[in-house]
Amino acid sequence: MKYLKEPDYSHGQQSKTGILLVNLGTPEAPTAKALRPYLKEFLSDPRVVEIPRAVWWLILNGIILNTRPKKSAAKYAAIWTTDGSPLRVHTEKQAKLLKGWLGEKVASPLMVEYAMRYGKPSVSATLARMKAAGCDRILILPSYPQYAASSTATAFDAAYAWLLKTRNQPALRTLKHYHDHPAYIHALTANIRDYWQMHGRPDVLLMSFHGVPRYTLDKGDPYHCECQKTGRLLSEALGLEPGQFRLTFQSRFGRAEWLQPYTDKTLEALGREGVGRVDVVAPGFTADCLETLEELAMEGRAGFLATGGKEFHYIPALNEHPQWIAALGQIALDNLGGWVSETWDRDADEQARQTSKNLALNLARR
Ligand SMILES: C=CC1=C(C)c2cc3[nH]c(cc4nc(cc5[nH]c(cc1n2)c(C)c5CCC(=O)O)C(CCC(=O)O)=C4C)c(C)c3C=C
Numbered sequence: 377m378k379y380l381k382e383p384d385y386s387h388g389q390q391s392k393t394g395i396l397l398v399n400l401g402t403p404e405a406p407t408a409k410a411l412r413p414y415l416k417e418f419l420s421d422p423r424v425v426e427i428p429r430a431v432w433w434l435i436l437n438g439i440i441l442n443t444r445p446k447k448s449a450a451k452y453a454a455i456w457t458t459d460g461s462p463l464r465v466h467t468e469k470q471a472k473l474l475k476g477w478l479g480e481k482v483a484s485p486l487m488v489e490y491a492m493r494y495g496k497p498s499v500s501a502t503l504a505r506m507k508a509a510g511c512d513r514i515l516i517l518p519s520y521p522q523y524a525a526s527s528t529a530t531a532f533d534a535a536y537a538w539l540l541k542t543r544n545q546p547a548l549r550t551l552k553h554y555h556d557h558p559a560y561i562h563a564l565t566a567n568i569r570d571y572w573q574m575h576g577r578p579d580v581l582l583m584s585f586h587g588v589p590r591y592t593l594d595k596g597d598p599y600h601c602e603c604q605k606t607g608r609l610l611s612e613a614l615g616l617e618p619g620q621f622r623l624t625f626q627s628r629f630g631r632a633e634w635l636q637p638y639t640d641k642t643l644e645a646l647g648r649e650g651v652g653r654v655d656v657v658a659p660g661f662t663a664d665c666l667e668t669l670e671e672l673a674m675e676g677r678a679g680f681l682a683t684g685g686k687e688f689h690y691i692p693a694l695n696e697h698p699q700w701i702a703a704l705g706q707i708a709l710d711n712l713g714g715w716v717s718e719t720w721d722r723d724a725d726e727q728a729r730q731t732s733k734n735l736a737l738n739l740a741r742r
């Protein structure tokens with residue numbers, strides 16, 4: 377059969393608008409056994425590794441899948457929670473909170489779900505469930521503020537692949553990026569300011585983004601420029617001078633050159649330069665995960681302290697920060713034009729926000 381079976385049709389079923397939050401995916405357990413299928417699916421994606429298929433098949437199946445699952449499992453074990461993988465825990469909570477936030481602002485029937493590009497819950501199964509529940513309009517909202525072919529585009533590929541097999545297709549919208557959306561920048565700023573209010577300020581704020589191979593920039597992927605723009609807007613919003621922050625790229629995979637400067641090398645250099653306190657933040661990760669909790673908060677810390685650094689702080693990702701949930705809601709609404717009717721007065725809300733911000737600033741100045 378070429379097409380998926382249609383859910384039973386009933387006249388008068390209320391049509392809904394759906395929002396699907398898509399994150400990368402994570403293993404089912406912190407074990408080599410669970411890592412293997414996850415890494416196989418992830419690293420078999422031609423958007424992720426672009427070398428010729430036959431060559432890559434040999435490397436992946438002959439070397440990587442025999443060595444990496446065990447090593448990565450040990451890293452996942454160090455960050456695993458009683459509720460499971462942090463990436464899934466946070467993404468699931470974000471979807472629930474987003475539904476609550478939108479519920480107060482939107483009159484139309486709405487469904488908010490999350491899916492993972494690799495592993496479970498899959499994009500196709502979740503889209504099928506949303507359609508069966510009556511969603512005939514769906515917005516795909518990737519968890520990545522900066523567009524990259526290896527993250528954003530492949531999430532869309534998964535949605536399109538499901539549409540290809542679907543007879544009665546819902547309307548689909550994709551949200552390409554929100555790297556410079558004022559609400560996203562505001563949420564990042566609020567999250568960092570909250571942290572500094574509790575723990576004091578660093579000598580240097582290091583903004584670390586997930587890396588991608590350097591050749592993707594040369595071939596036209598806008599990811600590098602979008603990370604730079606987020607970094608610039610964030611440094612301006614925080615009022616940082618050039619010497620007070622750095623922007624770097626982490627998680628290099630394989631032997632090819634990736635976007636530079638590298639996070640690990642920069643942290644080691646900062647330690648050697650005698651920088652006393654470094655705070656690391658990862659603006660491109662909207663949920664904490666292996667790459668932030670293990671690579672930055674554990675490995676990065678060790679590298680900085682081993683080379684002479686005195687104090688290291690990792691500032692948590694946006695996760696469930698109320699400003700982030702509000703930002704997700706605003707970003708979603710910006711992309712739902714004509715699909716839902718809003719019951720809130722955005723301008724009045726913005727005015728109230730500015731007033732309370734000014735009040736807080738005045739209080740801080742006293
Ligand atoms: C910001 C979004 C991401 C981009 C762009 C991205 C590109 C990219 N990643 C790899 C290889 C790996 N990444 C891994 C984990 C991982 N990557 C992202 C996000 C982006 N990746 C996240 C959120 C995570 C964490 C997932 C979690 O479960 O917590 C891994 C798996 C872990 C490991 O074994 O190291 C690999 C592998 C490549 C090759 C790439 C671009 C080409």
Ligand SMILES: [Fe+2]
Nearest residue numbers: 400586627667
């Ligand atoms: Fe990655």
Ligand SMILES: [Fe+2]
Nearest residue numbers: 600601602604
């Ligand atoms: Fe650039």
